[in-house]
Amino acid sequence: MPKQRPEPLDDELTERPSKSQLKREMHALQALGETLIAMQPAERARFPLSDDMLRAIDETARIRSHEGRRRHMQYVGKLIRKEDLAAIQAVFDGIEQEKQQRDHAFHRLEKWRDRLIDEGDPAAEQWLTEHPDTDRQTLRQLIRNAQRERDQDKPPASARKLFKFLRDTVQL
Known part of the structure; x- marks a missing residue:
């Protein structure tokens, strides 16, 4: 057994x-x-x-x-x-949240850039109202250059410069 x-x-x-x-x-x-x-x-x-x-x-x-x-x-x-794994995870969560906020801010700037290129002066006036410390002349020049590139089917170098200018203006 x-x-x-x-x-x-x-x-x-x-x-x-x-x-x-x-x-x-x-x-x-x-x-x-x-x-x-x-x-x-x-x-x-x-x-x-x-x-x-x-x-x-x-x-x-x-x-x-x-x-x-x-x-x-x-x-x-x-x-x-x-x-302390809980504290380490909390820092990771904070880093992830910062990354999401930064990504969200970049997406907003991309939308602004596209809107500025598509609409021109009316959108530029609204941008300038929200961000009065922006250099008006540089903004309009970058918008015109980006519109010209878009119309001529050229690579978007000025659109990138416009995005960088917007990013520097809001200090991201």
Whole structure:
């Protein structure tokens, strides 16, 4: 007669994640570490990272061997487990929100540029009303050049200059 195993308690089943789940979590932490390593030092400074973690990130730059880098990334993943993941995620969320706001502002400027080129002076007057510190003469010259390029089916170099001028005016 085969040995009968004792029935596991429900608590044991729900508390312990599977080995596969643990591996997925470790890979996710390693990916987070790779993201932090890929950032510029100024961006990375926004994150609440321990000194050990910062040293490990800086050390990554000098590792050239593929296998050495793989092992080091495992070490970085191990160190990240000790970090405050909620605070790190909050910084990532803030960065993503800033990016979305910047993208939205760029889309608004693109719409303004297209409207200025399509409508001409009436749109320019409205732009100047909303942004009185804009150089009127430069704005109108860029609009005329962009309209001329559009009418002659030339590449939109002046439209790009107009966009850059608008971006500099609103200081994005």
